[in-house]
Amino acid sequence: MTNQKNAYLFYKHSDDIDSKLEEVKKLGRKYDFKLVDHPSEASIIASIGGDGAFLQAVRKTHFREDCLYIGVNDDSVGFYTDFHLDNLERIELGMQSELIEVLRYPTLEVTIDGMKSFHCLNEFSIRSNIIKTFVIDVHIDGLYFETFRGDGLVVSTPTGSTAYNKSLGGAVVDPKLKAMQLTEIASVNNSQYRTLGAPLLLSKGRELVLKIVQDGNDHPIIGLDNEAMSIRHSHEVRIKVSDKEIKTLRMKDNLFLHKVKRSFL
Template identity: 70%
Template sequence: MSDRKNVFLFYKKNDELEEKIQEIRKIGRKYDYRLVDHPDDANIIASFGGDGTFLQAIRKSGFREDALYVGVNDGRLGFYTDFNTNDPEKIEMALQSDQTEILKYPTLEVDVDGMQSFQCLNELSIRSQIIKTFAIDVYIDGLYFETFRGDGMVVSTPTGSTAYNRSLNGAIVDPKLNGMQLTEIASINNNQYRTLGAPLILNHDRELVLKIVQDGNDHPIIGADNEALSIRHSHEIKVKVSNKKIKTLRMKDNLFLHKVRRSFL
């Protein structure tokens, strides 16, 4: 990180956290890091909080490829936060040693009706906002695959496979695999309606198109990571793995499998 010295801090201010961050600021000044007031002026963006705060830091700063994102947790487990506000010594060690490495995480590129596009680091979710199931025609690379009926669908990245996708019994995917996963939310399977009924992992060069069947329930909630988007009357949602990758810093002794074992076993 020797060539990156401008740092923006992203966090929700409170007295307890502010005291800990002051200690971390002292460490930064010791190694000539400079705080900036706007993320556009930073080449390091550090979030303080859980994975949700890390996701918000990326979204609010525009999914910058030219910046390095660093997650510092506040004591809670996280897949994106390798550092801890209660362990400033480890943060200082990361600044002066070769015990860290930069990872590049894939993102999803989402287009809604050809009018609005955005990125996701964890997942795209589409859910019914009323107590009624709705139908989605699923196309892969232009070919009709199935008609889904149920509460919704989730498309996740490999890193996002441990989040909402995991709660739906989706597969945990090694982040070294570049692709996306389609997982159902409460699908209907009977003699009349039939869906795959299992998570579907797609290669990075696939294009997934979800066409919402207009049957009176055409107002789904569309979520980008941990944020609900105000998009109404959606008809067609295109999803593909983006060429844009997010760079983040992690400790070499904190591998993905370590995090999975710590979180779920």
């Protein structure tokens, strides 16, 4: 069984970060944490570098459910990062179990053309790669819902609701809700074409199916968190809230609403 205090650091090396991490490593040894060379050996995976680094750490380590993910920022505070590399006092407090708690973040399961499945912690997005209206038939639980025309669609988790989704006018969602949110990117709404024209929140257990109309715009750009992929002749994307959850540590004095207020108000 993996030692519960085995830690792996996920970051890009630089002289500045390496220097600061030496002090963090000293603190870790003080509290009996052991650094390991590979994430598979770790019970704790700590990313250094903000929300983008956190998302990459989760993705590159395959959305592990048997470990804790911790975000340490090297610049400004993010939604996935409760610690800052320059604040050793707070990092030390985080090594004391009575001051921290475990949160479970929902993920999305995305299946493209009935083949390979992917997971997302923040959001899934699908956009046109050419200057032409993108047409998608939207189905929910087998029911035809609408035909979307516009630049694309974003499906976000509650934790991803404050990112791309919010910039599109989507709602900020409490991460304790097991749900996904469908938000439009520049939809066409006129006397001929109509869409809902508002973000749609769907509970866990729903299945969202996006059927891409094959009209020459069938080579979309697909975004999985902060990674992009291009798939030719895509026909169908199935999205649901996964049973897979990501466990992360947060300080008890840094609630989701604290982060929302600090970031936007």
